[in-house]
Amino acid sequence: MKIAFYGSSLLSSYWNGAATYYRGVIRDLAARGHDVIFYEPEAYDRQAHNDIAPPDWARSRVYAATTDALNAVMDEAALADVVVKTSGVGVFDDELITGVMSRARPDAVRIFWDVDAPATLEEIRPQPGHPLRQALPALDLVLTYGGGPPVVAAYESLGARRCVPIYNALDPDTHHPVPPEPRFAADLSLLANRLPDRERRVEAFFLDAALRLPGQRFVLGGNGWADKPMSPNIRYIGHVPTRDHNAFNTSATAVLNIARDSMAATGYSPATRVFEAAGAGACLITDAWVGLELFLAEGIEVLVARDGADVAAHVAELTPARARAIGEAARLRICADHTYTRRGVEVDALLREETARRRAMVANA
Structure with missing residues (x-):
């Protein structure tokens, strides 16, 4: 599947604690045959502190934090089988959740991936008109990297069709014992x-x-x-x-x-x-x-x-x-x-299940 992934940064962990999580999940999905493009904005001086080179397991698309650049990368959501918008991009968060989901194909799976669910829920609960809260009923999945049963119940009470935690994990090739320094x-x-x-x-x-x-x-x-x-x-x-x-x-x-x-x-x-x-x-x-x-x-x-x-x-x-x-x-x-291989199995199964459901729904419409 072709996955359009709109997040904070894949290449830099600078002011971006989710980088390791994104890398682990996406690298495993790529090994399972998925084609991932990660869209990250030039923001918070992250690109000046890149700590990995552009990988061979995903394509990184860095875009300027301007309206024109934003619209150009949002238009590419229409080319994907799966469209993912994460929390905490840092710029254009409201515009992205509305823009990429509205541009997605009718048969594409739509996902909001929350890397700070407690904070997100605290923000959107008192705001019925919040763009994310408005988008929830039309999404196929909300994935979170933590929160367990309380977060699942909270998201579903706000209109999410389905919420599934995909917890942090370990990539043993990246994090392993080394001599002390x-x-x-x-x-x-x-x-x-x-x-x-x-x-x-x-x-x-x-x-x-x-x-x-x-x-x-x-x-x-x-x-x-x-x-x-x-x-x-x-x-x-x-x-x-x-x-x-x-x-x-x-x-x-x-x-x-x-x-x-x-x-x-x-x-x-x-x-x-x-x-x-x-x-x-x-x-x-x-x-x-x-x-x-x-x-x-x-x-x-x-x-x-x-x-x-x-x-x-x-x-x-x-x-x-x-x-x-x-x-x-x-x-x-x-x-x-708790490795990213195990998390990849979970995410891959969810993507295939939701793709089949979405395509059947479109065919029967």
């Missing part, structure tokens, strides 16, 4: 962009833990933290390109995951970082959220913290041997149950 050495590291609905939790789980352990080393990576007050034992290193994530994850005794406010409240929302860290065999400490047990077993494959005091206690008590054991157990679990 001194530049990332730490007792605890965190990789997270500074966002309004994450900052408070970073303060509570990471900055507070560092204050409690002045003799331990902490490393913070991600965009936007340069002017944030931090204790002297935290080293801020800025944006970490995808190519360095393996070394980042293997060079600390433990790696911290912190969900955003909305995802923590909703649950069933494992971040990309969870799978990247597990794939590298890192010892992961995560904040607590409902549904974690579907992915990793607490105390065996992951350590769970309810606040900064818990994080500090884990770091203080963790021995290198136990950290290695937890990291290896997590790697084996994720490689067995």
